[in-house]
Amino acid sequence: MTVIDTNIFLEYLLGQEKAEACFNAVEKIIESGEEAFLSSFSLHSIEVILARKNLVKELKAFLNTLEGLLFIRVYYTTVNEEKEVLEVMSKTGLDFDDSVQYYLARQLNADLLTLDRHFDKVKAIKVIRP
Numbered sequence: 001m002t003v004i005d006t007n008i009f010l011e012y013l014l015g016q017e018k019a020e021a022c023f024n025a026v027e028k029i030i031e032s033g034e035e036a037f038l039s040s041f042s043l044h045s046i047e048v049i050l051a052r053k054n055l056v057k058e059l060k061a062f063l064n065t066l067e068g069l070l071f072i073r074v075y076y077t078t079v080n081e082e083k084e085v086l087e088v089m090s091k092t093g094l095d096f097d098d099s100v101q102y103y104l105a106r107q108l109n110a111d112l113l114t115l116d117r118h119f120d121k122v123k124a125i126k127v128i129r130p
Helices: 006-013 019-032 040-052 056-068 079-092 096-108 117-121
Strands: 002-004 036-039 072-075 111-113
Touching: 002 019, 002 096, 006 019, 006 040, 006 056, 019 072, 019 111, 036 040, 036 096, 040 056, 040 072, 040 096, 079 096, 096 111, 096 117
Parallel strands: 002 036, 002 111, 036 072
Antiparallel strands: none
């Protein structure tokens, strides 16, 4: 099982340097049939960033694709879980966004697919890089 960090999708959607590697990493997950999760926080972050960049057409295409994927699901955190994320922040020194990803990976006993180097300082989860 894998949690996919916000930056993996944004890297591809914004056509950045590691877009192809990120696409291939997600494609590999899809082809394996392995269950994967995107946090609701990540989903909303992607929506905000693409909307601010006036990439509404691309956002709609992303949402349509995400909706059709059987093995990648959105994990909606509860208010109680959001409070637990605050505890993760204080224990790990990660910011809120990273703490959400860390929390979710721990809760699901999942690997974390990310480009973010902030996770190098935490050892309780397995980090995968594209």
